[in-house]
Amino acid sequence: SSATDTIRATLFPGDGIGPEIAESVKQVFRTAEVPIEWEEHYVGDQVDPRTQSFLTWESLESVRRNRVGLKGPMATPIGKGHRSLNLTLRKELNLYANVRPCYSLPGYKTRYDDVNLITIRENTEGEYSGLEHQVVRGVVESLKIITRQASLRVAEYAFHYAKTHGRERVSAIHKANIMQKTDGLFLKCCREVAEKYPEITYEEVVIDNCCMMLVKNPALFDVLVMPNLYGDIISDLCAGLIGGLGLTPSCNIGEGGIALAEAVHGSAPDIAGKNMANPTALLLSSVSMLRHLNLHDKADRIQDAILNTIAEGKYRTADLGGTSTTTDFTKAICDHL
Amino acid sequence: SSATDTIRATLFPGDGIGPEIAESVKQVFRTAEVPIEWEEHYVGDQVDPRTQSFLTWESLESVRRNRVGLKGPMATPIGKGHRSLNLTLRKELNLYANVRPCYSLPGYKTRYDDVNLITIRENTEGEYSGLEHQVVRGVVESLKIITRQASLRVAEYAFHYAKTHGRERVSAIHKANIMQKTDGLFLKCCREVAEKYPEITYEEVVIDNCCMMLVKNPALFDVLVMPNLYGDIISDLCAGLIGGLGLTPSCNIGEGGIALAEAVHGSAPDIAGKNMANPTALLLSSVSMLRHLNLHDKADRIQDAILNTIAEGKYRTADLGGTSTTTDFTKAICDHL
Ligand SMILES: CC(C)[C@H](C(=O)O)[C@@H](O)C(=O)O
Numbered sequence: 001s002s003a004t005d006t007i008r009a010t011l012f013p014g015d016g017i018g019p020e021i022a023e024s025v026k027q028v029f030r031t032a033e034v035p036i037e038w039e040e041h042y043v044g045d046q047v048d049p050r051t052q053s054f055l056t057w058e059s060l061e062s063v064r065r066n067r068v069g070l071k072g073p074m075a076t077p078i079g080k081g082h083r084s085l086n087l088t089l090r091k092e093l094n095l096y097a098n099v100r101p102c103y104s105l106p107g108y109k110t111r112y113d114d115v116n117l118i119t120i121r122e123n124t125e126g127e128y129s130g131l132e133h134q135v136v137r138g139v140v141e142s143l144k145i146i147t148r149q150a151s152l153r154v155a156e157y158a159f160h161y162a163k164t165h166g167r168e169r170v171s172a173i174h175k176a177n178i179m180q181k182t183d184g185l186f187l188k189c190c191r192e193v194a195e196k197y198p199e200i201t202y203e204e205v206v207i208d209n210c211c212m213m214l215v216k217n218p219a220l221f222d223v224l225v226m227p228n229l230y231g232d233i234i235s236d237l238c239a240g241l242i243g244g245l246g247l248t249p250s251c252n253i254g255e256g257g258i259a260l261a262e263a264v265h266g267s268a269p270d271i272a273g274k275n276m277a278n279p280t281a282l283l284l285s286s287v288s289m290l291r292h293l294n295l296h297d298k299a300d301r302i303q304d305a306i307l308n309t310i311a312e313g314k315y316r317t318a319d320l321g322g323t324s325t326t327t328d329f330t331k332a333i334c335d336h337l
Numbered sequence: 338s339s340a341t342d343t344i345r346a347t348l349f350p351g352d353g354i355g356p357e358i359a360e361s362v363k364q365v366f367r368t369a370e371v372p373i374e375w376e377e378h379y380v381g382d383q384v385d386p387r388t389q390s391f392l393t394w395e396s397l398e399s400v401r402r403n404r405v406g407l408k409g410p411m412a413t414p415i416g417k418g419h420r421s422l423n424l425t426l427r428k429e430l431n432l433y434a435n436v437r438p439c440y441s442l443p444g445y446k447t448r449y450d451d452v453n454l455i456t457i458r459e460n461t462e463g464e465y466s467g468l469e470h471q472v473v474r475g476v477v478e479s480l481k482i483i484t485r486q487a488s489l490r491v492a493e494y495a496f497h498y499a500k501t502h503g504r505e506r507v508s509a510i511h512k513a514n515i516m517q518k519t520d521g522l523f524l525k526c527c528r529e530v531a532e533k534y535p536e537i538t539y540e541e542v543v544i545d546n547c548c549m550m551l552v553k554n555p556a557l558f559d560v561l562v563m564p565n566l567y568g569d570i571i572s573d574l575c576a577g578l579i580g581g582l583g584l585t586p587s588c589n590i591g592e593g594g595i596a597l598a599e600a601v602h603g604s605a606p607d608i609a610g611k612n613m614a615n616p617t618a619l620l621l622s623s624v625s626m627l628r629h630l631n632l633h634d635k636a637d638r639i640q641d642a643i644l645n646t647i648a649e650g651k652y653r654t655a656d657l658g659g660t661s662t663t664t665d666f667t668k669a670i671c672d673h674l
């Protein structure tokens with residue numbers, strides 16, 4: 001393909017095992033001849049005053065320009081006077097929806113083999129407002145903020161996703177029986193959007209009941225949309241059903257069509273540099289990125305190669321009970337391509 | 338036993354299937370010769386101005402006087418101008434801790450056979466403050482309130498429970514990485530109490546990670562203590578692991594040693610009066626009540642009879658895949674006594 005067909009994408013390899021698993025993605029993309037040119041950015045070694053965090057202004061500009069990126073794990077350095085890297089990215093890039101496809105991996109056995117759902121989390125407000133204060137000694141409060149704008153936006157994204165991905169049902173998760181005004185507004189917005197998608201079944205499920213149903217029978221769910229904290233909880237719960245964060249892709253959607261795919265697991269400093277890390281979550285996230293770019297052929301090929309390698313079970317990293325190195329596992333995927 | 342040995346306890350049979358499952362408890366207690374005299378109270382048919390709900394003032398007075406009670410499911414009538422029955426009970430009786438033992442039932446198969454934990458939920462504040470308002474059109478907020486007093490109180494209860502029930506570990510569940518002040522205060526209180534119990538291992542687990550670990554490996558947990566909403570979510574999740582709310586006991590602890598045990602499932606109006614309901618949750622809750630009264634011999638006998646009946650599998654109600662009536666199942670338990 002000619003140079004003009006090449007898509008530029010930002011790559012944040014991240015810390016710890018990040019560079020190794022990013023290398024795995026680069027190799028798989030080369031082998032699959034994905035027309036992507038990476039623009040690599042690392043977390044800085046001091047606070048950038050323009051971002052108030054260790055993220056450099058240039059790296060944010062890179063995502064804004066390319067509109068698409070892939071991010072490995074980033075550990076926020078400890079200390080005061082700066083913002084969390086993940087929260088800075090969400091805020092600065094207005095990453096309003098976190099989307100996580102979650103499905104049982106053939107050949108990787110957990111207690112569940114019937115998971116096939118998508119969690120869509122509002123990613124900018126709710127319990128994450130950062131507004132907290134002490135009222136009097138021993139009494140503190142934090143504010144949960146729900147807005148019509150952000151709720152409509154994530155609901156729109158969820159229904160549009162359901163429609164364009166052949167999904168049949170959207171469940172809005174809430175606790176409006178207790179938080180009638182905040183979660184009530186969230187539901188009201190979901191209902192408004194639901195009316196525009198008569199072909200999609202819409203239902204509302206209280207969060208406590210939702211978690212109970214998820215562990216009893218996850219096959220009951222299709223697309224779930226929810227406020228920030230419920231999304232944080234439920235997306236991790238769902239990851240647990242299929243084996244954990246090391247196996248779950250994630251993609252953040254921002255205003256103006258930005259997509260920042262990311263591995264949501266930690267940076268695992270204990271095994272960093274040892275060629276032991278499992279690149280699956282970052283690889284599957286890169287597949288989400290390709291889908292966002294409508295490169296479905298490449299996405300399908302790479303996803304199949306990853307899933308087949310895991311299903312075969314010959315090459316598995318230590319976290320999945322195997323003894324393969326990151327490079328062996330990656331090579332096995334490339335051989336499947 | 339003489340009349341003076343008899344303990345008076347309040348009984349709220351509740352609505353729907355409530356009276357049938359309450360009858361089951363009464364029969365089992367008679368057969369086991371539990372020295373309890375029930376003082377029955379029903380939900381009123383109009384709002385009692387003194388409670389601002391359909392609960393009568395007399396029924397609350399009864400619990401306050403007896404200090405111990407058992408409650409079936411209560412459906413809050415729909416309409417304005419009154420408070421939810423459950424929330425009224427928690428508020429008026431200051432039921433500060435909700436305690437739910439959750440263990441795999443031998444013979445009743447779910448995806449998990451290794452659950453044996455206790456969830457202890459702060460039951461009075463947090464996200465349940467009821468303080469919400471619209472800031473401007475399209476922007477609403479709700480207040481989460483955490484106090485030192487309520488956090489210390491529930492932490493004390495959790496550690497004391499762990500110590501007196503031969504438990505080894507208390508995990509405080511939180512999201513203090515985001516809600517540093519509110520959940521931070523909760524953790525600070527837990528740490529203070531933990532210092533007084535050096536024989537109990539103390540750990541802190543972020544709620545999203547906790548839910549993931551619970552579905553992957555619930556055997557990692559022992560006693561969990563948490564703010565109100567996390568407790569609401571996690572206690573239902575855990576109930577799901579062992580089969581659902583129809584099988585999980587619950588007991589609310591109030592100031593001054595009040596204990597109100599309750600079945601937390603719904604009132605199932607569709608099967609009410611049909612002799613089909615499963616009384617297990619209310620029966621196991623009545624066992625919690627007996628333990629609170631230090632009637633451990635009776636509690637053990639009744640618990641064994643319930644668990645053995647379920648394990649045998651000959652008599653099971655429809656919700657567990659059987660065809661037994663409530664009365665047959667109850668009779669089978671009595672036969673085991
Ligand atoms: C690390 C933490 C702030 C973050 C969150 O709560 O959003 C994480 O749990 C996630 O889901 O990305």
Ligand SMILES: CC(C)[C@H](C(=O)O)[C@@H](O)C(=O)O
Binds near residue numbers: 177208421423569601
């Ligand atoms: C019905 C509802 C208000 C209640 C709660 O959220 O506390 C219920 O879920 C519970 O756990 O008792």
